[in-house]
Amino acid sequence: MDDSTIRLRVLGSLELDTGGEWNRVHGRRKGALLARLVAAHGRTVPTAKLVREVWSVGVSRRSLAALQSTLSLLRRILEPDRAPRARPRVLVTTPSGYALRLPDPSVDVWHFERLVLDSGRHRDRPGQLDRLEQALALWDGPAYAEFAGQAWAGAETERLDELYRQAVEYHAEALIAAGDLTGAIVGLTTHTDDHPLREDAWRLLALALYRAGRQGDALSALRRGRGALRDQLGVDPGPALRQLETDILAQDRRLMTAGRHPEAPLVTGQQPGAPFVGREHELGRLHAAAQQVGTATSPAVAVLTGDAGIGKTALAARLAGELADRGWRSATGRCPDPAAGAPAGWAVTELVRDLAARVPPDQRTRARMAPVLDERVDLPFPLRQAVAGYLRGLATDAPLLLVVDDAHAADPATRSLLTDLPGLLDGAPVLLLVLYRPGELTGGLGALAGHVTERVTLRGLSRPAVTGLVEAVRGAAPDPAQAVAVADRTGGNPLYVRELARAVDPGTDLPDGLRDVLRPRVAALSPTARQLVERAAVAGGDVDVAVLGAALGVDEDTTVAAVEEAMAVGILAEAGGTRPRFAHQIVRDAVLADLSSVRRARLRAVLAHHSRVAGDRLVGVATMG
Ligand SMILES: Nc1ncnc2c1ncn2[C@@H]1O[C@H](COP(=O)(O)OP(=O)(O)OP(=O)(O)O)[C@@H](O)[C@H]1O
Ligand SMILES: [Mg+2]
Structure with missing residues (x-):
């Protein structure tokens, strides 16, 4: 045989x-x-x-x-x-x-x-x-x-x-x-029940749930995993799980597409090794603010604002890197989208956890801060003191940069701790850098204003910086006409520049990546604001807001509220006058690209009619292609 x-x-x-x-x-x-x-x-x-x-x-x-x-x-x-x-x-x-x-x-x-x-x-x-x-x-x-x-x-x-x-x-x-998410979820649910200490199983389960649109369940899976590790082994989850949690809270786009190895950290903002251009002036001002803190004995607060994608996170990361070379320590806490269902005070948890992983607090401090580390934070007074005490202690051997990113989304617990922090850290060399999108600050941070020593507003990158970024992304210098076209279409917004630089012809193409970035922003608007933005796109910036309102059939207050809503998220920009303007040409291109030609023609006709009625100039509507 x-x-x-x-x-x-x-x-x-x-x-x-x-x-x-x-x-x-x-x-x-x-x-x-x-x-x-x-x-x-x-x-x-x-x-x-x-x-x-x-x-x-x-x-x-x-x-x-x-x-x-x-x-x-x-x-x-x-x-x-x-x-x-x-x-x-x-x-x-x-x-x-x-x-x-x-x-x-x-x-x-x-x-x-x-x-x-x-x-x-x-x-x-x-x-x-x-x-x-x-x-x-x-x-x-x-x-x-x-x-x-x-x-x-x-x-x-x-x-x-x-x-x-x-x-x-x-x-x-x-x-x-x-893409068989249901199959993965079913298998992993049993598997994590049977083997609750397997971090990779929790990671995959959370990733599958997230990709299936079940963000809340994804976070709760991660929390169950952490609970099991804590209860049975007394240890914290490893970096892969922590990173995934942060990425889920930040709704990092790459979670939807990344290959099978999200162990490689998916950071938003500036990626290690990513090109960084321009911003010499803004960096200089933040360095000056840091310098003062380093020599003074009281904390300072700097705020850094600018539209979505303008480069706040990237700049803060750059600052942290440069300060590290001068002996500073830094940590960042991000305020996740409220819809993500993060625990209260998440930014503080993230920030403190990150520091505690590098400079472990002594037993007593750890015990006092446990609720923060365990994410059961509503940050009552003694807890704030425990956190502040730990941070003050850290700052005695190296000045500390604390970055609170996306503060426009901060929850009440985070906001309230932030406003107290300068007082609690009195006497310590700490620079608190708060990043937010203008117009989106949900209030409650007003009390910080008295402590703010530096305010930096980011605008578009300069022409040479845009050219530099396109060159860095493409690996070759763009021809001058292309460079000008990119700068014009994007208003120098680095997020858009980067995406556009990948297009074959950055002067005219609208790459899928860019559409993917812009679409959710328009889709998140209220129906009225979205319709207004669509009409404004067709009108091409040459129609009075009253005409847009009439074309929508809504009253003036509703129209103004819709314009403000679109401005708050950086779709429309302050134009000085009554004709709303797109923050970037590329945003208008993206909105137009999503309208069928029939719809565009219809909207054009409606706008032309209302312009005539209002006696408005018809330049934009009549000539738009
Ligand atoms: N100075 C720069 N040089 C090169 N790339 C940059 C620069 N600034 C930002 N970028 C890139 O542009 C993209 C958007 O930047 P970033 O995430 O920092 O924006 P943001 O202002 O924090 O936006 P958001 O409000 O959405 O958080 C990132 O990919 C980042 O790496
Ligand atoms: Mg950011």
Whole structure:
């Protein structure tokens, strides 16, 4: 018989197929001896070891005789057609002992192991999902179950169990990559229930939930994971889970598209190694503010504002990097979108946790700050004091830059702590840098105003900086006409510049990436504001706000409120006059691109009509293409 027709399985129970049907191996020693050789995966098991492990006795004439007779019984089953004097080819004798020689696919655990290890090594290969499904189909319960009491089996069973858990996670990862989110969620829910200490399982579950649009469930999965690690091991989750949580709260776009390895941190704002251009003047002012703090003994507050994508986060990161070279320490806490359902005071939690991971607080401080570290924060007074005490302590050995990003979205708990912070940190060299989009500050930070020593408003990058950024992204300098077109269309907004720089013709194209950035911003507007923006796009900046209102059929107050709403999120800009203007040409292009030509024509006609009625000039409406 050909060895490739022999099949052996030890997952579930030990069975052998030598002629087209599975049979149990009768006889306890026979089974144990065969299973022991399977566990050696083709390698030799020394004779003395086999005797000791299978018979639990030392080597003696009797035990060796027992081994020999069991071996020959097994050989008869494995190779029934072997001629009496022919050498065994399956259960072979080697110089030091015995080994089982079969091709990997003939033995279920060997095949399983090969499939899983290969999958782990080549996680991007096509066919990955199939291979993992094949591996999981082989798994039929723990390996060597009937030998559970034997020492040799214990370690091997455990190793294979671990491999199985790993396979479940690889499989879920492949499902997520293939877009089968429901499949991944179902599998991972059971898997995390069974193995609550597996961080990668929680990470994948949260990622799948997030991609399925279940942001709240994703965060709650991460929290359950953290709770389990805390309760059972007393440890914090590792960086991959923490980063994922932060990215989910920030609704990082890359979570939807990133490959299977979000372990690589997905940071918004300035990525390590990303080009940074211009901003010398603004950086200079922030450095000056830091310099004063470094020499004074009281904290200072600087605010940095500007439209979405203008480069606040990137600039703060740049400042932190440069200050680090001068011995500063820094940390950032982001205020997530309120709709993300983050715990109150999240920015403070993030900031303090980040610092505590680098400079662990002593036991007592840790205990006092525990609610912050555990995210049960409504930040009552003693807790604020504990946090402030820790920060003051840190600032005694290096000045501290605390960045609060996206403060326009700060929740009441964060806002209230922020306004108290300068007072609580009195006497410490701390620069609190608050980043927010103008017009979006939800109020409540007014009390900070008295402490603000520097206010920087970011506007578009200069022409040379735009050219520099396009060159950095494209790897080649744009021709002058293209550079001008990019600067004009984007108003120097680096987010748009970067996206546009990737287009074949940045003067006229509207890349998908840019549409993806702009669409949600328009979609998030109230219906009236969205309709107004659509009409303003068709009108091309040459129509009075009253005409837009009339075309919408709403009263003046509603029209003004809609204009303000669109201005607050940086779609329209302050124009000085009554003709709303787009903050950037590119935003108008994106809005227009989403309107069908029929719709554009209809809106144009309506606007023309209302302009005539109002006696307004018709330049924009009449000539717009
Ligand atoms: N000076 C710069 N040089 C090069 N790239 C920049 C610069 N400023 C910003 N960018 C890039 O532009 C994009 C948007 O910047 P950033 O995230 O800092 O904007 P933001 O003002 O924080 O926006 P938001 O209000 O949405 O948080 C990022 O990809 C960033 O790397
Ligand atoms: Mg930002």
